[in-house]
Amino acid sequence: MADLFARHSQALDRLKERGRYRQLLPRAGHDFASNDYLGLADSDVLRAAAADAIARGVPVGAGGARLLRGNAHEHACLEEDAAAFFGTEAALFMGGGFNANLAIFSSLPQQGDLVLYDALIHASTHDGMRLGRAEARAFAHSDVQAAANAIRDWRAEGGSGRVWIAVEAVYSMDGDKAPIADLFQLAQENDAILVVDEAHSTGVMGAGGRGLAHAVAHHPNVLSLHTCGKALGVSGALICGARVLVETLINKARAFIYATAPSPLNAALVRAALREVAENRDLRRRADATLDHAHREAARLCGLSGFKSQILPVVIGADKPTMALAAALQEIGYDIRGIRPPTVPRNTARLRISITLNTSAEVISSMFSDLAQLREVHP
Template structure:
């Protein structure tokens, strides 16, 4: 059976340099979100062996509201709420599903979701499934957020406002102005929803995230994904008990999904313990990040980085992929990022600094990057 329309779309993607294909892991890790190097560490291997030895099931066997609710889920949620400083927590299968749950369920008809212009795709999909109105504000601009909110009120909007941001933006690596946004939320009786996906484990006291200082407030809801710095998979939605109970009762991506593996819940518990028991791991990660910033500037003239995510903007799609290929051929796993993941004309290399890669390799990579950019 032929699918000519699909074939036409794929051909167009290839011609524009935007065709995607799955690649095996190869070379030094500059592409993963395993910022603390936990995914392949003995900490989680030993935790998995211990959990299996005490009888923790591999599979849940059903949704949480049927027979899939395991004590490992509930222990994790209690420990996560205590660690992140919130009333309650809910464990879900992944960050994408968690954002679908939040934005399709909590904002009601007549409400407004006011979102950063560079917010994650999962938030957009959640908003599409929800009934609230939506409006963007300029990236990382709290003043524009306040202006957009005021304009909506002036137009007659009288519902609850939900301000959606990422703590660390996954493609730009910059940080949300959370203090300023919290002031906007407080002034307008709004809820600040902070996606901590790329800050959990890396930022904040013991890796509790950028929003840790405000996470206990009733008008703050935070999302901590477990498949990045925590080395496992899943996501934890943390916030006021009434919001968590609302998700349990109303969120379709929670109610109708098979529960996450209880074994995985045990691994996330072990990762949270590691953050608390071994703060040296996070310090070591930051030593590597600072080293990468310095070498990027010394060897390539690149500066202005704010996190473990170092974007190298190329611009056009095909030159971006050519540069990525050149680095891959030299043994570095670096991927090119193109629209629609980033804005048109802003294709880039997304360089991720993790504990999986030594400082010596980081230095050599930037030296090779400088040569390839010079030869382009």
């Protein structure tokens, strides 16, 4: 029995030797690690919404899958609100973005179709594609011409099904933005479906925080995924698009059919978060101002530039030096985490610095000043 899990222990030891061992750390220090971009997760707005929902009898638990008794009034109200807010025909609420991508890519692309995905697409999309029946091919990151060439080659090889182009609006580890307008044009030219994961743009980018693909989201060949656990401050995910696609997910997606429904209370909180984003213009203004300050200070104090969003990757390269620098920053009060392969490509381990409304401009300046000094000690 002593050797029952010997291989597991040995695998963990190898991860430790390579600087890739992961462990759960408590929250500590100034927030430069979360995705709570608008500071809503711990806000009075959502506390009040929770109290109100409980007072009016919204259930805490769903009690079952949506197709059984788990389908609550708050779920339907949220989906109606979300479709109106994001400008789509329909919406479907799921427990999280990972499950939502599993649902999309395992059930919507059909046998004979092609899923053409950005090389840096999220792991959940990869897992969804593995469960699906369509062929999957990558194209070079944000390279629209490479995507066009891949479609051309697939057609020349006899591919005759539908093409599904899968991208992230803002890439979670690089912070850069997808060329949505050009990708939509490519989809139009090839009678393809554009699937945009808006996880890191929902609430903070696009018209009124509606995401980078909002201008084209109403088109039937655009499907967007808006996660609720980042800028919206709660949890869950909303798949928004044509009604026929939403109904297909309800009927075909195992990740939806066999999952207990999200809490109706959680649905009520997401509704409140959407209202806050829609009505509180000062929230976006403060977020934009904080981000501008962070970009300026990164350049002024650290010589770091070229950032495109609230996600600031500082690429170190090797795994162990990256984690040592992250630990040094944590020790002096900044919650900054190191990101290593396989989350990012080999030899691109990095600090992922996240800018939120949980951290003041003064602390942001101090952090970049300290980072500049520590980079000399941990090159």
